Amino acid sequence: MALTPAPLPRGEGSRKNQSKTQNFIAQEHGGRCPPYERTMINENSEIILSVRDLRATVDGTEILKGLNLEVRAGEIHAIMGLNGSGKSTFSKVLAGHPDYEVTAGEIQFKGQDLLELDPHDRATAGIFLAFQYPLEIPGVSNRDFLRVAFNAHRKARDEDEIDVFDFDDLIEEKLDVVKMDASFLDRSVNEGFSGGEKKRNEILQMALLEPALSILDETDSGLDIDALKTVAGGVNQLANADNAVVLITHYQRLLDYIIPDFVHVMADGRIITTGGKDLAKQLESRGYEWVLEEFRAGVTA
Amino acid sequence: MTSSVSEVSVLGTANQRDAYLKGLAQTVQAAVPENLGLEEVRSRAASFLNEQTFPSTRQEDWRFTDLSAMLAIDFATAGEFSVTEADIAELRLPETAGAQVVVVNGRVNRELSQLGGLPEGAVVGSLGDRSELQSQLSDRLTQASGSHEVFTALNTVGFQDAVVVWLPRNLVVETPLQIIYLSQAGEKPLVAQPRCLVVAESGSALTLVEDFWGDSTAAHFTNAVTELWLDANAQVSHSRIEREGAGTFHIGKTVVTQARDSQYIGVAAGFGAKLARHNWEIYQTGEQTTTKIYGLGAISATQHADTHSLVALSHPHGMVEQEHKAIVDGKAHSVFNGRMAVAQKAQLTNASQLNRNLLLSDTARVDTKPQLEIVADNVKCAHGATVSQLQSDEIFYLQSRGISAPQAQRLLIYAFAMEILEKIPVETLRSRLAEAIVQWT
Numbered sequence: 124m125a126l127t128p129a130p131l132p133r134g135e136g137s138r139k140n141q142s143k144t145q146n147f148i149a150q151e152h153g154g155r156c157p158p159y160e161r162t163m164i165n166e167n168s169e170i171i172l173s174v175r176d177l178r179a180t181v182d183g184t185e186i187l188k189g190l191n192l193e194v195r196a197g198e199i200h201a202i203m204g205l206n207g208s209g210k211s212t213f214s215k216v217l218a219g220h221p222d223y224e225v226t227a228g229e230i231q232f233k234g235q236d237l238l239e240l241d242p243h244d245r246a247t248a249g250i251f252l253a254f255q256y257p258l259e260i261p262g263v264s265n266r267d268f269l270r271v272a273f274n275a276h277r278k279a280r281d282e283d284e285i286d287v288f289d290f291d292d293l294i295e296e297k298l299d300v301v302k303m304d305a306s307f308l309d310r311s312v313n314e315g316f317s318g319g320e321k322k323r324n325e326i327l328q329m330a331l332l333e334p335a336l337s338i339l340d341e342t343d344s345g346l347d348i349d350a351l352k353t354v355a356g357g358v359n360q361l362a363n364a365d366n367a368v369v370l371i372t373h374y375q376r377l378l379d380y381i382i383p384d385f386v387h388v389m390a391d392g393r394i395i396t397t398g399g400k401d402l403a404k405q406l407e408s409r410g411y412e413w414v415l416e417e418f419r420a421g422v423t424a
Numbered sequence: 425m426t427s428s429v430s431e432v433s434v435l436g437t438a439n440q441r442d443a444y445l446k447g448l449a450q451t452v453q454a455a456v457p458e459n460l461g462l463e464e465v466r467s468r469a470a471s472f473l474n475e476q477t478f479p480s481t482r483q484e485d486w487r488f489t490d491l492s493a494m495l496a497i498d499f500a501t502a503g504e505f506s507v508t509e510a511d512i513a514e515l516r517l518p519e520t521a522g523a524q525v526v527v528v529n530g531r532v533n534r535e536l537s538q539l540g541g542l543p544e545g546a547v548v549g550s551l552g553d554r555s556e557l558q559s560q561l562s563d564r565l566t567q568a569s570g571s572h573e574v575f576t577a578l579n580t581v582g583f584q585d586a587v588v589v590w591l592p593r594n595l596v597v598e599t600p601l602q603i604i605y606l607s608q609a610g611e612k613p614l615v616a617q618p619r620c621l622v623v624a625e626s627g628s629a630l631t632l633v634e635d636f637w638g639d640s641t642a643a644h645f646t647n648a649v650t651e652l653w654l655d656a657n658a659q660v661s662h663s664r665i666e667r668e669g670a671g672t673f674h675i676g677k678t679v680v681t682q683a684r685d686s687q688y689i690g691v692a693a694g695f696g697a698k699l700a701r702h703n704w705e706i707y708q709t710g711e712q713t714t715t716k717i718y719g720l721g722a723i724s725a726t727q728h729a730d731t732h733s734l735v736a737l738s739h740p741h742g743m744v745e746q747e748h749k750a751i752v753d754g755k756a757h758s759v760f761n762g763r764m765a766v767a768q769k770a771q772l773t774n775a776s777q778l779n780r781n782l783l784l785s786d787t788a789r790v791d792t793k794p795q796l797e798i799v800a801d802n803v804k805c806a807h808g809a810t811v812s813q814l815q816s817d818e819i820f821y822l823q824s825r826g827i828s829a830p831q832a833q834r835l836l837i838y839a840f841a842m843e844i845l846e847k848i849p850v851e852t853l854r855s856r857l858a859e860a861i862v863q864w865t
Contacts, residue, residue: 218824221816242823243832251824258821262839268825271835275826311839328825 168196169233171336171367172217177228178392179216186212188392189228194336197364201378201403202371204389205411210371211255213389214340218252219245233335246272247279249335253325253342260312265324268312269294273331293331300330301357319350326357337361338369343377355380375407388414436492441478444495445574449473452582452617455501460551460585461558465566469580476574488759488791489701489730494673499615499645501584502529505608512536512604515637517852520602525549527605529616531585541599547590548601551621554588561588565621568651568679569707570734575675576703579617579649586619591628591658600631600850607638607646607668620650624658626683631661631849636676638669638696646697648676654686656710662690663848665857668697677703684710684739691847693720693857694729695864704733708770711739717746719760720844722864724753724784732761737770744775749844751837752781752788762807763795770800777807782814782840834865 172194179187186209194200204210216223217230219242230237237245260268273293274284285293295305301323313321322342329337339358343351358381362368370381378386378400386402387394388411395418396402406414449470456466478495479486507528516524522541525548526533532550539548547554554561565588566580587603605618624630634650646668654660660680668674674697680688694700706715721729735744750758760779781790794807814836822832841861848854 218820220820241829242820243826243828246824246826254821254824258815258818260818260821260836260839262841262843263835268822268835271831272822272825272827275828275831279826332825 165195165197165364168364170195170231171233172369173231175229177213177216177230178226179212179223180226181212181223185226186223186392187216190389190393192387192394194367194369196335196367198385199362199368199370199381199383201383201386201400202369202389202394203373203375203386203403203406206373208389209392210389211340212392214252214338214369214371217245217338218242218250243275244279246332246334247276251329251332251334251337253322253329253337253339255341255344257313257321257325259314259316261314263312264309265312266291266294266308269308269328269331272328276332297327297330300360301326302353303327318345319347319353322346322350322354323357326354326361330357330361333361333366335366336369337366338371340371341373342370343372343374351377352380375403378403390415390418436480436495438477440495441480445473445476445478445578448478448499448615449578449581451499451501452578452615455584456582457552457584462565465562466581469566469571469577472572473574473577473581476577479574485732488757489699489728491673491699493699494645497613497643497645499643500610500612501582502531502608502610502614502616505529505610507533507536507606507608509536511608512606512637515604515635517600517602517633517850519850519852520600520633523548523597523599523601525587525601525603527585527587527603527618529606529608529614530583530618532587542601543595543597545592545595546597547588549588551586551588551619557588557590560590561621564623564653565651568653568681569736570677570679570703570705573677573703575647576649576677576679579619579647579677583617583619583649586621589620589622589630589632591624591630593625594627595625596629597631600633602633602635605634605636605646605648607636607640607644607672609638609640609642609644609669613643613645615645615647618646618648620648622650622652622660624652624654624660624686626655627657628655629659632663633850633853634662634664636664636666636668636674636696638667638672640669641671642669644669644672646672646674646676648674650676650678652678652680652688654680654682654688656683657685658683659687660689661849662688663850663853664690664692664702665853666692666694666696666700666702668700670696670698672697674700675703676701678705680706680715682706682708682710682713682715685712686710687714688716689847690717691719691844692717692731693845693848694731695722695860697727697729699728701730701732704731706733706735708735708737708739708742712741713739713743715742715744715746716847718844718847719748720841721750721752721758722841722861723750723756723758724864725756726754727756728759729756730759730761732763734763734765735775736765736767737773737775738767739769740771740773742770742773742775744773744777746775746777747844748779749840750781750790751784751840752790753784755785755787755789757789758791760790760792760809761795762793764797764805764807766796766798766800766803766805768799771802773800773803773805775803775805777805779809780840781809781811782837783811784814784837834862837865838862
């Protein structure tokens, strides 16, 4: 497969260049039908996320150095890259983690300035981050946690809070998405959960909160195949024409189960290449070095 | 400002402290009713007390708990108080209906106590009404280990009444027993000395709630002592709740003596008082005892709460689980000293101790000291202590699910507290305290 390295996403030219790249990808995939009969890519669909020239620091060190990304409704994006490339930082910046400071650029989420919003307002606006390491909250039952979160979303939409009984009916329905037993609801949030159970619990939250944009930060790391299939199955079930998913991963294996429309490679705090799902396979077999080399060549050319 | 500083320093001298303790002892002795007997134990306690001084922070046991503010207060003993149902109605628990003792400033109030729901054979009531128990009492009342301690001795020389709970062999009391200790303010600052004796004879079982309550901001001194005796195979579940008024100095002693195969489960929750100290001592007198003690403190402003626990094991196969938690806000100061003494004979002991502290402000303070003294060589003793603030990652996790930061903080504090409160076996008490925590945060 031919690969077009994305030009340096910098300054005025970057948006144009990036959209050219995406057109190319879209054409390339035009005649093919991804698994699960997903044919959701539609250039006219709503732009859910638009990131321009994003720069961010943590403890004074710049981690994101001019990141550009556009995500439309119905799309699944994968962001791959080596450790330290800034993938996880990007996910945390999107969710509004207080340790990360955005120093330049902008993020539009469904036409809103995301950077103006507090983390909980981002969540109720429709951003969902599935954590790489979901936190344990001893003493808070999963059921209570999910209900409080669900009601926070309802309140943000000026809807009445749902009562305990109606919520129980709702959540038990959602359990099927991740094949979780109802007994999980009465345990403390993530406490004593296995790695797989924690990740399934993240997807359960995603199923409940129905976000417009789900960012899955290394949700596949450390999962055995069965758990991976369950988690991927849940994500596929939840992805639809009105929402979008960004998968952040080290490993191509996840992308066998959740087929991305776009694969981006991150290095040194920006997206250096964008391709289709085959790019992930190439990365798996050839490593990242060749991409980095092509990128460097493009920079110097 | 200058005068108050010099006043404290003068009051803090050794002579002043000696004199203060003697004065306090005379005050409480003068109020002892004549019909209670116990002259011998009282006079022994008086001789012990005579050699003591009022504690200062120079003593290791009181290093972090400064009582010198008491020295400026002239406490008087409480006389009769008119207390009505309205004063205690909200403290009654539905689960304990028919098994409620009401104690006002250290004296049992017969009109408000309701004891119709207790099974035959269970003795519950005022010491003054239980003269038939005199001979048996002398082996138990005031006889627990650890009585040679200044405030316990002060209580012994001067308690005006005592609640006696005596369960004969194999009596299982299904209804939880609730003792409400009400601190009522008077015109002058008052000292009240509640005393309670619980004897659970072999094979008996009891759920006990002790509820120390006051809502006055006036200066008050509660000096409480509860002795629990668990004979062989007895089981006692004990919840001790301290919610005294904001002007109260509360010093409490709970001493548990456990014979072989007995099981004691205790929960102590302290939210009130200006200064609260709980000395919680468990002495094992036979093998294979089970001891589970859970503590929770939630204090703010300038409150001070100190728990000193001791679990003394001297026989094999003992099991001890201890968890103590404190939530400290404002300029409050929490102290935990958890001593476990595992003697040579206490082989195959399995003990764990965990102390977790949550600081909610930069000016809150925690002093914690696990103190393990292990002589036996074949034992398991785990311990740990943590002091932390609310974790920003935990708050962020909740925020990322749409929960605002203040709501996330409340949820985390609530969760921290509930891990202890959920050990309380009486549901209404548990839910009321949970509600109190929600209000408090």
